[in-house]
Amino acid sequence: MNNHPLHHRIALITGAGRGLGRELATAYAAAGASVICTARTQSQLNKTVATIEAAGGTACAYACDATDETQVQQFFEAINDKFERLDIVFLNAGGAEGEELPIAESDFTAWKRIVDMNLSTAFLMGRGSLPLLRQGTDPKIITMGSGLGQAPRIGASAYGCGKAALSLFTKALAMELLPEGITVNELIPGPVGTDPDGFEPHYVEEGVFKGEYFKNPADIIPLAMFLATQPSHGPSGQTFALNRRLL
Ligand SMILES: NC(=O)c1ccc[n+]([C@@H]2O[C@H](COP(=O)([O-])OP(=O)(O)OC[C@H]3O[C@@H](n4cnc5c(N)ncnc54)[C@H](OP(=O)(O)O)[C@@H]3O)[C@@H](O)[C@H]2O)c1
Numbered sequence: 001m002n003n004h005p006l007h008h009r010i011a012l013i014t015g016a017g018r019g020l021g022r023e024l025a026t027a028y029a030a031a032g033a034s035v036i037c038t039a040r041t042q043s044q045l046n047k048t049v050a051t052i053e054a055a056g057g058t059a060c061a062y063a064c065d066a067t068d069e070t071q072v073q074q075f076f077e078a079i080n081d082k083f084e085r086l087d088i089v090f091l092n093a094g095g096a097e098g099e100e101l102p103i104a105e106s107d108f109t110a111w112k113r114i115v116d117m118n119l120s121t122a123f124l125m126g127r128g129s130l131p132l133l134r135q136g137t138d139p140k141i142i143t144m145g146s147g148l149g150q151a152p153r154i155g156a157s158a159y160g161c162g163k164a165a166l167s168l169f170t171k172a173l174a175m176e177l178l179p180e181g182i183t184v185n186e187l188i189p190g191p192v193g194t195d196p197d198g199f200e201p202h203y204v205e206e207g208v209f210k211g212e213y214f215k216n217p218a219d220i221i222p223l224a225m226f227l228a229t230q231p232s233h234g235p236s237g238q239t240f241a242l243n244r245r246l247l
Helices: 019-030 042-054 069-082 108-133 157-180 217-228
Strands: 010-014 034-039 058-063 088-091 140-144 183-188 239-241
Touching: 010 019, 010 108, 019 034, 019 042, 019 058, 019 088, 019 217, 034 042, 042 058, 058 069, 069 108, 088 108, 088 217, 108 140, 108 157, 140 157, 140 217, 157 183, 183 217, 217 239
Parallel strands: 010 034, 010 088, 034 058, 088 140, 140 183, 183 239
Antiparallel strands: none
8 A cells, every 4th residue: 555655546637648747647657546647649648548557557548738628628528427536636738849039029829828838728627627626535736837937037938927827826726725625736846858769867067057957757756746645734835846946
């Protein structure tokens, strides 16, 4: 049982098709959870599920654009038919699309797309998960923040604004759900290498990330497991960061 701290838990993980989401899904499944994986790209989700099942775990996948209210509604209708509750919801979907242009040169549509990818995904998936979470045991939401949402960086305004708003969304939702015993916390991973073709962890010697350590996806799992195993009287509305610089 100690080797399976998430035994009997049902976990929804957004952005589980690759990168940190896939790492979270496989780790939670290895800890005993049944994992519901979602992202837009079905082929990547299938790979996550195949990896989990090959290791003896339980997972399923649903393709869904988490910025599209109709698709999110259909997604929750589908899982409602199959699952009677959710215990853990990890709102991990998000990211950037490479280096952004300075604000003065930004295209509004592209700028909004990045904000949406990091904020609306969490709003729609978080809100949609509440009816099932209310049936869960020690129910919890974990959001995936970023140090770039805590301090400005040139060339990352949309991503930073999306993550800054996500951080406040985490706290607002935590306050609203406190009376119901549903906790909401933010995990900030710091820089992580997610290249599927291989990656060497390393210290950053210069630039704005000087002093940071580019870690492996597996390095975020102990904190992700800590947050997934807290009781409902545990922390809520908090940010837990693995950075090595002042945020
Ligand atoms: N890697 C880092 O250094 C780092 C540092 C700080 C924070 N983070 C955060 O950690 C999270 C995961 O990052 P990552 O590096 O693993 O990124 P990634 O490899 O690009 O994975 C992002 C995941 O989110 C999904 N996604 C993106 N937009 C979506 C949408 N509209 N609807 C549904 N799913 C969507 C992607 O799948 P589809 O494209 O198929 O939809 C993918 O599965 C992100 O929130 C990121 O901002 C990462």
